[in-house]
Amino acid sequence: ETGVTQSPTHLIKTRGQQVTLRCSSQSGHNTVSWYQQALGQGPQFIFQYYREEENGRGNFPPRFSGLQFPNYSSELNVNALELDDSALYLCASSQTPDRLHYGYTFGSGTRLTVV
């Protein structure tokens, strides 16, 4: 079984630009969550998607948005990039949206640098 794959692995953008990050969930998983991890910090929850609908959101502004597709893959879009958006963006998939017991499978992340 394949794990969670994210693309691209690294990205450099200019302040004010827009970026799209992509995630393919693990086989059999229908829920995708996105996390932002600043350098030296723990990951922070951005939002979760289940059955193509947003199913929970953390304390992030509306310029952070997402999509989930029928094959359960997902995109994270960030508009009007700011320098503080520089971080590792992690995607995690799970079998269900509300049961942490099954564990989350994380991808290796996309390292975004905003200059």
Add this chain to the structure above:
Amino acid sequence: DAKTTQPTSMDCAEGRAANLPCNHSTISGNEYVYWYRQIHSQGPQYIIHGLKNNETNEMASLIITEDRKSSTLILPHATLRDTAVYYCIVGSGNTGKLIFGQGTTLQVKP
């Protein structure tokens, strides 16, 4: 905010048991304790979880105190590949959100 407190860093000799403590004094009755670890340049990896009984799997053991206000993750025979940041997380199990704290950086030394 994270509901857990962990030491910032710990060292362990290779081959010895690594005991990682976690305080969660405000844990409520329906909340579980989860442990994840993050090896450098990778995403977090699920290790183990428990409610009130001690748990063991192929990776680790989880010891939860009777009052559930603290717990210890035990790696029985640490190897150099266990060097990572270990996160202790408290959650109800009925939410899809993991709230990470700062974690403990475990350095396994030869």
